[in-house]
Amino acid sequence: MAAVVRSVWQGIREKGLTNFLRHAREEGYLKCLGDGNLLQTKIHNIGATLVGVDTFGNKYYEKLHDTQYGRHRWVEYADKGRYNASQVPAEWHGWLHHITDSTGDKLLEEKTKKFIREHRQNYTGQGDDLIYHSKGHALNPGQRDWTRYQPWEPKKEEAT
Amino acid sequence: MCLVEVEKSPKPVASCAMPALPGMKIKTNTPIAKKAREGVMEFLLMNHPLDCPICDQGGECDLQDQSMAFGADRGRFTDMKRSVVDKNLGPLVKTVMTRCIQCTRCVRFASEVAGVQDLGMLGRGSGEEIGTYVGKLMTSELSGNVIDICPVGALTSKPFAFKARNWEMKGTETIDVTDAVGSNIRVDSRGPEVMRIVPRLNEDINEEWISDKTRFCYDGLKRQRLNDPMIRGPDGRFKAVTWRDAIAVVAEVLNQVKPEEITGVAGKLSDAESMMALKDFINKMGSDKVLCEGNGPNPPADIRSNYLMNTSIAGLEKADVFLLVGTQPRVEAAMVNARIQKTVRATQAKVGYIGPPADFNYDTWHLGTGPDTLVEIAEGRHPFCSILKSAKNPVIIAGAGLFEREDQGAVFSTIETVAKKFNVTRPDWNGLNVLLLHAAQAAALDLGLVANPTESVKSAKFLYLMGADDVNLDNLPADAFVVYQGHHGDKAVYRANVILPSSAFSEKEGTYENTEGCTQWTIPAVPTVGDARDDWKIVRALSEVAGAPLPYDSVAAVRSRISMVAPNLVRVDEREPSVISAEVKPPVKQQVSPAPFKAAVENFYMTDAITRASKIMAQCSATLLKK
Numbered sequence: 001m002a003a004v005v006r007s008v009w010q011g012i013r014e015k016g017l018t019n020f021l022r023h024a025r026e027e028g029y030l031k032c033l034g035d036g037n038l039l040q041t042k043i044h045n046i047g048a049t050l051v052g053v054d055t056f057g058n059k060y061y062e063k064l065h066d067t068q069y070g071r072h073r074w075v076e077y078a079d080k081g082r083y084n085a086s087q088v089p090a091e092w093h094g095w096l097h098h099i100t101d102s103t104g105d106k107l108l109e110e111k112t113k114k115f116i117r118e119h120r121q122n123y124t125g126q127g128d129d130l131i132y133h134s135k136g137h138a139l140n141p142g143q144r145d146w147t148r149y150q151p152w153e154p155k156k157e158e159a160t
Numbered sequence: 161m162c163l164v165e166v167e168k169s170p171k172p173v174a175s176c177a178m179p180a181l182p183g184m185k186i187k188t189n190t191p192i193a194k195k196a197r198e199g200v201m202e203f204l205l206m207n208h209p210l211d212c213p214i215c216d217q218g219g220e221c222d223l224q225d226q227s228m229a230f231g232a233d234r235g236r237f238t239d240m241k242r243s244v245v246d247k248n249l250g251p252l253v254k255t256v257m258t259r260c261i262q263c264t265r266c267v268r269f270a271s272e273v274a275g276v277q278d279l280g281m282l283g284r285g286s287g288e289e290i291g292t293y294v295g296k297l298m299t300s301e302l303s304g305n306v307i308d309i310c311p312v313g314a315l316t317s318k319p320f321a322f323k324a325r326n327w328e329m330k331g332t333e334t335i336d337v338t339d340a341v342g343s344n345i346r347v348d349s350r351g352p353e354v355m356r357i358v359p360r361l362n363e364d365i366n367e368e369w370i371s372d373k374t375r376f377c378y379d380g381l382k383r384q385r386l387n388d389p390m391i392r393g394p395d396g397r398f399k400a401v402t403w404r405d406a407i408a409v410v411a412e413v414l415n416q417v418k419p420e421e422i423t424g425v426a427g428k429l430s431d432a433e434s435m436m437a438l439k440d441f442i443n444k445m446g447s448d449k450v451l452c453e454g455n456g457p458n459p460p461a462d463i464r465s466n467y468l469m470n471t472s473i474a475g476l477e478k479a480d481v482f483l484l485v486g487t488q489p490r491v492e493a494a495m496v497n498a499r500i501q502k503t504v505r506a507t508q509a510k511v512g513y514i515g516p517p518a519d520f521n522y523d524t525w526h527l528g529t530g531p532d533t534l535v536e537i538a539e540g541r542h543p544f545c546s547i548l549k550s551a552k553n554p555v556i557i558a559g560a561g562l563f564e565r566e567d568q569g570a571v572f573s574t575i576e577t578v579a580k581k582f583n584v585t586r587p588d589w590n591g592l593n594v595l596l597l598h599a600a601q602a603a604a605l606d607l608g609l610v611a612n613p614t615e616s617v618k619s620a621k622f623l624y625l626m627g628a629d630d631v632n633l634d635n636l637p638a639d640a641f642v643v644y645q646g647h648h649g650d651k652a653v654y655r656a657n658v659i660l661p662s663s664a665f666s667e668k669e670g671t672y673e674n675t676e677g678c679t680q681w682t683i684p685a686v687p688t689v690g691d692a693r694d695d696w697k698i699v700r701a702l703s704e705v706a707g708a709p710l711p712y713d714s715v716a717a718v719r720s721r722i723s724m725v726a727p728n729l730v731r732v733d734e735r736e737p738s739v740i741s742a743e744v745k746p747p748v749k750q751q752v753s754p755a756p757f758k759a760a761v762e763n764f765y766m767t768d769a770i771t772r773a774s775k776i777m778a779q780c781s782a783t784l785l786k787k
Contacts, residue, residue, distance in 0.1 A: 148353040152649025154398040
């Protein structure tokens with residue numbers, strides 16, 4: 001607790017009160033008060049190493065000492081309000097889930113990006129236009145034409 | 161693969177080449193036999209590419225099956241495989257010649273069944289290749305069959321390439337309607353789409369072959385389809401409407417015209433059910449002008465033997481002399497031609513031909529081009545008479561193209577004179593045949609759709625075209641109301657006032673009678689397109705609205721009505737020969753006109769609405785018929 005107070009004090013001294021408050025809001029410290037998950041993550045972050053930041057702004061931390069086994073890698077989401085696991089892009093997923101030790105940045109360097117599509121989080125429940133519809137679905141604006149025959153069209157010039 | 165172990169024999173024995181002797185002890189399942197087979201398989205696979213995942217034959221490949229049954233579980237081959245340049249065999253057959261295992265089945269098929277010397281073996285040893293000589297295309301009308309007989313994926317279907325796998329398709333055993341032979345086919349479909357057509361064994365009709373038109377017309381089933389009822393508005397444009405509106409409009413016009421001004425024309429692809437319904441309906445409306453296109457001004461419908469192939473297609477094999485009058489079976493009925501070719505090849509039967517100069521794939525004697533040659537034969541003045549006289553089983557085949565001639569009666573009575581003179585019809589042998597052109601013709605004549613087309617069309621104020629595209633509409637009065645019921649937007653649609661969409665042969669149950677009088681059914685393989693309905697159902701619905709309801713509303717009921725008119729049409733898969741002989745025919749007083757016979761089929765690949773809509777058929781006529 002003393003460490004928290006000390007770092008707050010240091011922050012105010014460095015940035016001034018207004019800047020510090022803006023910074024605190026952007027970093028989600030104010031949201032911590034109502035969101036226990038976020039608060040716990042913030043507390044966890046103290047003393048941890050920032051391993052990388054992905055294109056969406058999610059921060060990936062690692063702390064190898066004084067943590068429970070298997071809990072030494074975690075993510076702090078860029079979106080402090082509505083965050084979920086589908087916001088982690090594929091390249092960081094492996095690192096985060098202990099599948100690989102190479103970080104997302106390293107993976108991106110190694111792999112060709114030619115055919116990799118941009119990561120898209122799961123928007124379920126976020127509005128009708130964000131719902132995924134299969135290619136044959138009636139609500140898909142680019143609905144595929146499943147007609148397997150070509151109908152006869154009366155020719156324009158035939159109209160006499 | 162046929163290697164077996166025989167006791168006291170030092171080596172495995174090829175069982176297919178070894179006569180079995182008494183006391184021989186043959187072991188088929190010993191380690192030695194297995195190892196020998198594995199060795200043979202290894203040699204077969206030595207130069208065969210391992211591209212099964214991208215090969216169209218995958219799943220129905222003989223080599224794949226053999227390799228699964230007899231092959232080793234690993235390969236020891238590490239050298240380079242041989243590769244062969246692909247050959248261009250035309251728009252139908254795709255070649256991947258590296259896959260060829262030199263079984264020469266295609267070469268044998270081309271020379272023995274198709275009767276063309278197009279394919280052959282070039283080179284020797286490991287340089288051996290199958291090919292057409294100096295870059296020729298394969299010009300047989302049966303060329304598609306090499307796809308079936310090729311045991312590997314060296315010869316595959318070009319239009320079907322990479323379209324589907326054989327295990328994802330549903331096979332429907334049905335019959336073909338693009339000519340009058342009624343070849344037995346299997347329609348392979350995936351979902352609502354016909355993917356390919358392959359032959360089915362029927363020794364009496366098509367053996368195991370089908371013509372290219374039958375095999376490759378299927379893409380016509382997907383193009384130019386009529387899918388909505390349409391009415392031509394006052395501005396001349398067609399507008400899609402509901403069935404209720406379309407039928408109401410037709411019924412209204414129908415009740416305004418005089419009964420004798422109503423004409424119904426059945427098309428060449430119509431099934432017996434719809435022709436029965438059309439005839440009953442038009443008759444009920446008070447008119448007897450119902451006809452089927454292609455049967456000419458005065459169809460010989462009274463005696464069945466006058467329009468059937470009385471010898472039967474399989475019976476042609478017993479013949480030793482053929483006389484083809486005004487018919488070119490190679491384009492009119494390729495399967496009948498294959499049968500004649502088989503006979504000629506097996507027994508050196510003589511073939512005489514009267515008609516316009518034509519291309520045959522067996523030796524023919526071109527006797528003349530017109531009826532005068534026929535008269536010469538009838539009077540015994542022609543050198544061909546000596547051949548006919550010495551023949552044991554002579555066969556005369558007259559083309560259905562003769563039906564269109566004005567002097568049809570006289571020509572046929574001359575043919576009958578020839579038949580009588582040379583003993584062509586005997587109690588034990590009936591060699592007098594008519595080769596029909598269209599699938600609907602025989603059934604139409606059985607059911608009595610025999611009105612005169614010129615007069616009926618000239619006097620029509622209400623013309624009901626049931627898939628009839630080739631009927632001559634030049635004399636049709638300008639104010640005539642034309643209803644076109646059919647499955648393709650073809651020639652006659654442009655004259656129609658109302659279009660009623662119906663189902664094609666792959667989408668309905670229908671009865672067809674082939675040229676030898678064998679009744680067969682089509683089975684629906686795919687659903688109908690859009691809002692289309694079965695032909696006879698449309699006529700039935702229209703009759704209800706027009707106030708003269710037909711007394712049947714199920715296929716079974718229509719068929720029981722058919723059995724009253726032509727009972728042979730309900731005895732399916734049976735060839736019913738004519739029981740009355742031609743002798744009872746009244747004498748003909750007509751004179752034979754000197755006009756030469758005309759070719760009945762101009763373009764083998766495009767004869768009806770389906771084949772005219774087909775892109776593949778258009779390609780074939782562009783490349784293969786080029787002179």
